[in-house]
Amino acid sequence: MMAFLEISDLRKSYGEHEVLRGIDLSVEQHQVICLIGASGSGKSTLLRCVNALEPIDGGRVTLDGEVVSGAGVDVDLLRRDVGMVFQSYNLFPHMSVLDNVTLAPVKLGGLSKAQAAEKGMALLERVGLADKAKAFPDRLSGGQQQRVAIVRTLAMEPRVLLLDEITAALDPELVAEVLGIVRQLAQEGLTMLLATHEMSFAKEVADKVCFLHQGSLLEQGPPSQIFTDPVEERTRMFLKSIIAAGRL
Known part of the structure; x- marks a missing residue:
């Protein structure tokens, strides 16, 4: 039986450089999947391919049994989901x-401005930013801006949420406030696929952790297995470097 989100033999190259080398990944509804690995391992490209921001060179992506990759896909409809x-x-x-x-x-979801504003204010209230509704982005901290970016995506009521290193640009003291929102969404059962360098967070919230190395999904499993007893030597080396850096 096909998973809610199914990535099958996904391939992507830039010229002669193969960035994704036949990725296979199944995501069940309400699961949180964390992608880990060194910079350049293919995590961000994988997310961008799932969202059709990058055209794929091979394989396919299906959502709830429907193919959502390749020629003829309604990109606007895909990005609502x-x-x-x-x-x-x-x-x-x-x-x-x-x-x-x-x-x-309003532009894509068919809501009136009043309906969208009511919904938007409720979402901003949820993340503690209702008092910033009239502010402009340059008046917000990085953590506040990232919370607004999450709210903007949630306003379209997606069935799957992709998060690409959303704390990478934040000062350390602002990371917790953004991860708190993601933790809440995980508890509420939103299906999420996130690339992250926050290993402790991945260990806490993920149903499955996937280690990417040089464009291949080298190992995947529950956090308890990946972080304590990885099978692959390359996974062990990566985690050893993370531990040495004090990030796990």
């Missing part, structure tokens, strides 16, 4: 926080 949050917040600097949040629900 599969939302993505980036490490650089990508907020529109000339628009207020609330306008950033309500733009897509």
Whole structure:
């Protein structure tokens, strides 16, 4: 039986450089999957391929039994179902926080401005930013901007949320406030696929951890197995370097 989100033999190259080498990954509904690995291992490219920000060269992606990759896919419809949050917040600097949040629900979701505003305010309240609704992004901290970016994606009610190193650009003291939102979403059962260097967080929230190395999904399993008894030597070497750096 096919998983809720199924990635099958996914391949991606830039010229002669093969970035993804036949990735196979099954994600069940309500699961949290953490992608770990060194920079350049293919984590971000994998997420971008799932969201059709990058065209794939081989394989396929299915969501709830429907193919959502390749020619002929309705990209706008896909991105309603599969939302993505980036490490650089990508907020529109000339628009207020609330306008950033309500733009897509009005333009793509068919909501009236009043409906979108009501929904947007409820989401901002949920992450503790209702008082910043009229502020512009440059008046917010990095952590606040990233929380707004998450809210903007949630406003489209995605069935799957992709998170690409969303704490990488934050000062250490701001990381906790953003991870707190992700932790809450995990507890609420939102299906998530996230690339992260926050190993302790992955150990806490993930249902499955996937270690990528040079474009291959080298090892996957529950956090208890990956972080304490990995099978692959390369996984052990990676985790040893993480522990030496004090990040696990």
